[in-house]
Each structure stands twice: as structure tokens, then as C-alpha cells.
Amino acid sequence: MITFSLFIPVSANAQFSNEDIQRATLPLPEELRADATVFFYDESGERVVLRTGTNHVECQPKHVDGYTRCSSTSSSERTDFTARMTAQGMSGEELQAALDEAEMNGLLPPQEIGSIRYYRYEENDRINLLWVVALPYALSEDIGMPTASQRENAIAGIGLPWMMLEGTSDAHLMIPINATEFSNPISH
Numbered sequence: 001m002i003t004f005s006l007f008i009p010v011s012a013n014a015q016f017s018n019e020d021i022q023r024a025t026l027p028l029p030e031e032l033r034a035d036a037t038v039f040f041y042d043e044s045g046e047r048v049v050l051r052t053g054t055n056h057v058e059c060q061p062k063h064v065d066g067y068t069r070c071s072s073t074s075s076s077e078r079t080d081f082t083a084r085m086t087a088q089g090m091s092g093e094e095l096q097a098a099l100d101e102a103e104m105n106g107l108l109p110p111q112e113i114g115s116i117r118y119y120r121y122e123e124n125d126r127i128n129l130l131w132v133v134a135l136p137y138a139l140s141e142d143i144g145m146p147t148a149s150q151r152e153n154a155i156a157g158i159g160l161p162w163m164m165l166e167g168t169s170d171a172h173l174m175i176p177i178n179a180t181e182f183s184n185p186i187s188h
Contacts, residue, residue: 027118045087157186
């Protein structure tokens with residue numbers, strides 16, 4: 001199973017150049033990049049805005065895990081909550097349980113069905129360009145998606161979409177994006 005740590009705190013003293021801010025938007029389709037908000041989370045899980053955008057997406061510069069991330073602003077409340085819980089030491093199942101509980105108690109809105117998270121990674125040992133579509137509580141049989149991982153095929157530049165975590169609040173489609181300048185090169 002592929003999992004993504006969404007929140008790795010960055011030192012509040014971290015320096016980001018204009019180039020870093022521009023690079024943070026590269027996972028997005030080109031028409032969304034110029035107007036995206038760019039931010040990071042400090043050690044306490046608090047959001048620090050580097051550039052205020054005017055559209056519906058926001059991005060985080062490359063983390064120490066190598067990923068650059070973008071998502072819809074509709075998920076920012078959930079993203080911020082997750083960052084704060086991660087800063088307090090939560091991860092994995094404990095973090096997922098906290099998210100589910102906060103959602104059940106009305107403290108967090110549920111994930112928007114169909115909202116997209118965009119990921120970019122620059123080494124060829126992982127999927128380089130990946131879009132993840134949220135489908136909370138969906139089942140593979142209901143939407144006609146396979147659940148067998150396409151990770152290795154995606155790393156080889158020929159991956160197809162697949163579903164992960166079906167039936168859970170974090171059910172989602174993994175969609176590797178092939179044949180772009182940021183995609184994994186095709187290897188046979």
C-alpha cells in the first residue's frame with residue numbers, strides 16, 4: 001500500500017525563494033499555477049503563507065520526504081487539522097481515527113467527493129506525477145475501479161488508475177500521470 005505523509009513540519013526560519021514558490025505549483029495543471037496559494041506548516045502545525053493566491057488551489061513546497069503537494073482550498077480545514085495532530089505526534093491509524101472522530105462530531109467537514117490532491121516527486125524511485133481523487137466511503141465495485149496497485153507500472157511510466165482504502169473516509173483513486181515532462185520516464 002502506498003501512503004503519503006501529508007505533513008512534515010518545516011522550520012519557521014526556513015527560507016523560500018521565488019523559485020521555490022513557483023516550483024511548489026508544478027504538480028498542478030498549468031492554468032492553475034499562477035493563482036495558487038503557497039504555504040507550509042511550521043513545527044507546531046500552524047500554516048505559514050508564502051504567497052496568497054486567488055484561485056481554489058493551494059500548494060506546499062517540496063518537503064524533506066521529496067514530495068511537492070497541492071490540493072483544493074476546500075480541504076484546507078482538514079489539512080490544517082491533520083498538520084496540528086501530526087505536530088502533536090499522531091500518525092497512521094491514530095491520526096486517521098482522530099480525523100474520523102472530528103468529522104463524526106462535526107468539527108471537520110467531510111472530504112469533498114472528487115476533490116483532487118496533486119503530488120510531484122523528482123526521483124525515479126516513486127511515482128513522479130500523481131493525482132489523487134477523494135471518494136470517501138466508495139467501494140471499488142460501485143465505481144468500477146481495480147484495487148490492485150499500479151505503483152510499479154507507474155514508476156515505469158505506464159501506470160493506470162487504481163483505488164485505495166475503499167470503504168473508508170479516506171477512499172481515493174490514485175491516478176499516475178504519464179507522458180509529461182514531470183512524469184516517470186517509460187522503461188521496459
